[in-house]
Amino acid sequence: ALLIGAVEKGASMAQQEHHEYVQQKVNPILENLVTQLLLERPEQLAPFMIKWLSQNSKTLASTASNEGVNVLNELKGELERLQEEVKDLELQVAKKTGDTEGVQLQLGLSTSDAKKAKAEDDESEEEDEGEGEAEDVSPPPAAYLSRGPRASVSAEAYGNWNKPQEFTPPVYPKSDEQKRRLASVLKESFLFASLKPNDMDVVIGAMQERVVDKDTRLIGEGDDGDCLYVVEEGQMNCYIKQPDGPDKMVKECVAGDVFGELALLYNCPRKASVVAANRCVVWELGRESFTHIVKSATIKRREQFEVFLKSVPLLQSLQDYQRNSICDALQPVIFQKGEVIIKQGDPGDVFYILEEGSAAVTKVYVPGTPPQEVMKYGPGDYFGELALLNNEPRAATVTATEGCRCYCLSRKTFTSLLGPLEDMLQRNAKQYE
Secondary structure, three states: OHHHHHHHHHHHHHHHHHHHHHHHHHHHHHHHHHHHHHHHOOOOHHHHHHHHHHHOHHHHHHHHHHHHHHHHHHHHHHHHHHHHHHHHHHHHHHHHHOOHHHHHHHHOOOHHHHHHHHHHHHHHHHHHHHHHHHHHHOOOOHHHHOOOOOHHHHOOOOEOOEOOOOOOOOOOOOOHHHHHHHHHHHOOOHHHHOOOHHHHHHHHHHOEEEEEOOOOEEEOOOOOOOEEEEEEEOOEEEEEOOOOOOOEEEEEEOOOOEEOHHHHHHOOOOOOEEEEOOOEEEEEEEHHHHHHHHHHHHHHHHHHHHHHHOOOHHHOOOOHHHHHHHHHHOEEEEEOOOOEEEOOOOOOOEEEEEEEOOEEEEEOOOOOOOOEEEEEEOOOOEEOHHHHHHOOOOOOEEEEOOOEEEEEEEHHHHHHHOHHHHHHHHHHHHHHO
């Protein structure tokens, strides 16, 4: 009886402490994380959760790490003490009865079975708690679904409470001239250049023309986003708020450029404000049309480019918004072994970043003499910037020494997106001398 009472008391105390730990330490973190998931509705859950936990690690560490370690140590100490008491009681009973095995049978389980049963009980308890938390999350409360401005975002999270509906794209009347102009603009845009002809026709039909006067703020940083824009005429400037001082201009959007797509791609608030530098003509595409026609292919391509660009030393100092803009502008190009990528003396209008393969750089210092190899390129290296920086012919020849896959930027895109890196590019240019 003494042994049974001690075991039950120890189990009850351990269970109570475990319950308190889950309620006080674990649940607050999970509740905050689930709330953020409902607000953002990310397509990729695991990366979002890892990023959120990383960004909140300081707060979580200060409250959970120190206190959590203390609680864990206390639990270990209590468990060891209870185990000693159980051993003492078992010994006392064994001495009185002379049959330790009989004592275990009287309790209804052996020591190993007791441990196994406890593990199964703990596992069952964790599953019950997990099911309870899942029931708390889904379905979302009606108040959340009817919040208003974020309705277009939450509508993309599908489940039993929100069945996906068949999509019928809107069609806004346009003249043949407007369709021709819009098709010409979209072919210059990263997001739409790879669309099939039928999909391109659907996108053109779903777009609305808007005329924007100078100094009009078309998008505000932090706002909810339900559409993107493609510039046909004029210039739209993108600004990011600074902790101290005026907003910083991070991008100039001219004919063919897209802005406002981040909010649609990642279901997040606007990352920058966009203001008309002069009178502009833009085309507006709604969230639903974008999601059903363009989004999935765009996300896949952008994620692929982002991983690569973060490995390029030159681009690591850029802000995420600037790097995303480069992702949108990059165009892949393949070169075979022995093929000349750029030739010394030719005019230069393209900047290259090498993703796969290798290339050799040769230069003729004196006309009529053989070219001399001056350096080699590998994955992550870039070239072709000198002609764009100095508006001069190509200073050297670059030849693929094996099959190469490169990404290229046009002169206009290079100037607008890599302008902040001009000093670094000029310093690195000395390696060619």
